[in-house]
Amino acid sequence: MAGEGIMSDIAPPLWLLAELTYRCPLHCAFCYNPVNYTDHSSELSTDEWIKVLREARALGAAQLGFSGGEPLLRDDLEVLVREGRQLGFYTNLITSGIGLTDKRLDALKDAGLDHIQLSFQDSTQELNDFLSSTHTFDLKNRVAKSIKAHDFPMVLNCVLHRYNLPHVDKIIDMALAMGAEYLELANTQYYGWAHANRAQLMPTAEQLKEAEAVVERYRNEIGDRCKIYFVVPDYFENRPKRCMNGWGSVFLGISPDGAALPCHTARSLPGLTFPNVKQRSVREIWYDSDAFNRFRGFGWMREPCRSCEEKTIDAGGCRCQAYLLTGDPANADPVCDKSPHHEAVINVVRKAAIEREPDEHPIMFRNDSNSRRLAASHDGRGPDYHIVADLAGVRK
Ligand code: FES
Numbered sequence: 001m002a003g004e005g006i007m008s009d010i011a012p013p014l015w016l017l018a019e020l021t022y023r024c025p026l027h028c029a030f031c032y033n034p035v036n037y038t039d040h041s042s043e044l045s046t047d048e049w050i051k052v053l054r055e056a057r058a059l060g061a062a063q064l065g066f067s068g069g070e071p072l073l074r075d076d077l078e079v080l081v082r083e084g085r086q087l088g089f090y091t092n093l094i095t096s097g098i099g100l101t102d103k104r105l106d107a108l109k110d111a112g113l114d115h116i117q118l119s120f121q122d123s124t125q126e127l128n129d130f131l132s133s134t135h136t137f138d139l140k141n142r143v144a145k146s147i148k149a150h151d152f153p154m155v156l157n158c159v160l161h162r163y164n165l166p167h168v169d170k171i172i173d174m175a176l177a178m179g180a181e182y183l184e185l186a187n188t189q190y191y192g193w194a195h196a197n198r199a200q201l202m203p204t205a206e207q208l209k210e211a212e213a214v215v216e217r218y219r220n221e222i223g224d225r226c227k228i229y230f231v232v233p234d235y236f237e238n239r240p241k242r243c244m245n246g247w248g249s250v251f252l253g254i255s256p257d258g259a260a261l262p263c264h265t266a267r268s269l270p271g272l273t274f275p276n277v278k279q280r281s282v283r284e285i286w287y288d289s290d291a292f293n294r295f296r297g298f299g300w301m302r303e304p305c306r307s308c309e310e311k312t313i314d315a316g317g318c319r320c321q322a323y324l325l326t327g328d329p330a331n332a333d334p335v336c337d338k339s340p341h342h343e344a345v346i347n348v349v350r351k352a353a354i355e356r357e358p359d360e361h362p363i364m365f366r367n368d369s370n371s372r373r374l375a376a377s378h379d380g381r382g383p384d385y386h387i388v389a390d391l392a393g394v395r396k
Pocket of ligand 1: 243244264265266317318319320321
């Protein structure tokens with residue numbers, strides 16, 4: 001049975017991510033929302049969200065992220081922040097900055113918001129605006145100033161890929177000039193829309209190496225002034241990441257319509273029914289649902305993971321990646337060089353090093369019409385599978 005031998009040892013969730021809405025003013029080519037998000041457009045009410053916050057806090061969750069889409073599109077954000085803070089959560093707003101006026105910053109401060117994570121797409125207006133398919137660079141700069149003027153600790157977040165990796169020094173300079181306490185240089189993880197655009201976004205090994213050296217140089221120069229996180233995309237590794245710190249281990253995501261997810265992109269996995277907070281309590285969902293137990297612990301593993309001495313280190317890697325690249329979420333994460341599917345990852349990295357015509361695979365921006373198109377091609381294997389399987393050369 002999945003989760004075998006661990007049911008009495010399940011720790012409570014630590015991190016609650018409230019994805020308040022899939023609506024977003026940006027159209028980022030690397031968004032991790034499901035490509036078929038238009039299939040899930042309903043949203044929980046304020047009261048339903050409050051119930052979720054109370055139940056998750058009672059269970060032991062301590063960190064609360066408000067995300068989306070763009071969470072500022074919800075008029076009740078301040079109400080939810082206030083509730084979360086009063087319950088004792090550490091609260092974090094994860095935002096594009098669009099809609100973050102001084103008035104809302106005042107209200108969020110008053111509600112007790114602890115932290116703001118502001119995303120940029122690049123240090124240049126041209127690329128920032130291209131990748132989000134908007135004209136928002138100047139606005140984001142103004143918002144960054146306002147966040148600091150309101151004395152919020154700020155994380156600047158920038159997703160990295162082949163277009164902006166050569167700008168890493170400028171991105172760090174930008175974060176320093178803005179007074180960000182933290183800079184998250186998040187190399188693209190290939191799920192959701194990033195997966196659909198993987199051929200365009202995947203960097204070369206050389207680009208990554210150079211960017212990493214730049215980050216190291218800055219870290220030595222700036223000391224504690226700004227803490228820089230730089231995570232290499234695991235396609236370039238031989239061992240998988242410990243995704244979500246293990247399935248059903250610390251992370252509880254609630255999507256806009258109330259479906260509870262063990263990771264941001266679990267929704268694309270086949271054969272799982274995700275419980276909804278409208279029908280079940282957070283406690284039941286966390287401890288008793290099939291979706292949260294399916295890949296908990298080690299009982300679900302097949303070879304080569306089952307007998308691998310490293311399984312306690314990587315917890316089996318990433319289920320979504322196993323699905324997207326092999327068609328079966330119970331397979332070994334193919335990033336691992338012990339996986340019989342590891343060649344699929346090597347092929348992707350190899351292809352990234354080959355020069356392409358710019359319009360060979362035009363970028364697909366996240367928008368409603370592209371989402372509906374992808375949702376219509378859903379055949380039960382998940383909307384991403386065929387797109388990526390073709391690119392990776394693993395489609396049968
Ligand atoms: Fe879903 Fe890794 S992203 S398990």
